[in-house]
Amino acid sequence: MRLHKRKSSGIRTRVNPRLHGSDEARALHKEAPAIDMHADPLLWNRFVGYDLNKRHSPPLPRAALGGHVDVPRLHEGGVGAMFFGLVALPGMDRKPSRTCEKQLDALYDAAEASNKRLFVATSAEDVQRAHREGSVAALLGIEGAHSLEGKLETLEHFARRGVRYLGLLHFSANACGAPALGLGSDKSKGLTKFGQDTVKLCEDLGVIVDLAHINRKGFFDACALATKPMIVSHTGLAGVHDIWRNIDDEQLRAVANTGGIAGVIFVPEFLGRDGLDAVVDHLLHIVNVAGEDAPALGSDWDGFVRPIRGLEEVNKLPDLTDAMLARGVKPSVVRKILRENALRVLREVPPRVA
């Protein structure tokens, strides 16, 4: 992060050649360390014993699908906070809540072993404290309400353990509703009674409702119930690239009207093309349709996906900031995209459990 002047030539060189981004981009990350709304390194921890505290370079051998994130590279990438997904796979995990619990324990263990380089955060204040103390805040989000196993008490339990968002759906229908695509997808199906109760309890507990992966009908049903900001943690925009997983402009306005945000995913299949500018296209579309308080980042790193060229690993994030600046995005808006919008949602939906 630090720069020094080489006395002999006067040429500015980086102390650490691993650092990405221009001086301007790095300065922006210093003021506004990024908040990533969704990444899945806990899956790799689970399946291959991936050590979050060790620097992996290059990412896992021959595995473009993972190894994108670890604590050293989060620091190098100017990231201030990341939502770690807790994911149980339907058909494979018979006790999805237990699977989530184990991943949650693994994150607490990693934070404990990190020498204060990572800590488990639950509030906007925690995220700000991480910034002051030079640490990275690890936030927790459950991907898919199948992990509640049909019981609202499970949500209360996870809220007490620090979970800050609940994605209502993942790749299979569950007690809350139907997915945009996957097992049991059904366009006519909206939010169930249990889904409505889940949304209400989320709001009571201060757990943010995440609308990634839910079908269109369920999406609007949930937004209609919102009294607090909701999010789409990782998504592309159908207004730029129209495919099943991306939200359209009407959905985007609906979530923005709750005071919420949409995190742009870093995966070429959802963006419609490869490269940093593809991410910027989707971010700018959000700005154009829903205003500058709506866009955020939702990488989906380590989610069994191949990230776009230029963001293959988290330490490259300042290069995206340069791509935004090159497209004429004002620094004040870049700061909102990197951090401030996500921080506002965390502040407006504070955890309500001890």
Ligand SMILES: [Zn+2]
């Ligand atoms: Zn996902």
